[in-house]
Amino acid sequence: MEEMVSLVANYGISIIIVVLFLWDWATNKKTVTETLKTIAKSSENIEDCLKNLEQNNSNISKSLDLLQKSMENQETKMDKLLELSRERGK
Secondary structure (H helix, E strand, C coil), rough: HHHHHHHHHHHHHHHHHHHHHHHHHHHHHHHHHHHHHHHHHHHHHHHHHHHHHHHHHHHHHHHHHHHHHHHHHHHHHHHHHHHHHHHHCC
């Protein structure tokens, strides 16, 4: 029993420091693991958003191309109508 008291008296603070270090390490490891999981989920969400943006940009590009073609067709039709009206006016 005297040896136990002597060990605690001599190494008590060291043992407490080691136990606190191990407890802190385990707690921080758990926190870091949870943080990494959250970051991974966020990365997946960002990836999905980027894919959606890419698709939206593609759709907008196609829409603009169709609009451009439509405007060119209307311009061509207007030119033909103007020619016909000039020919009829002569």
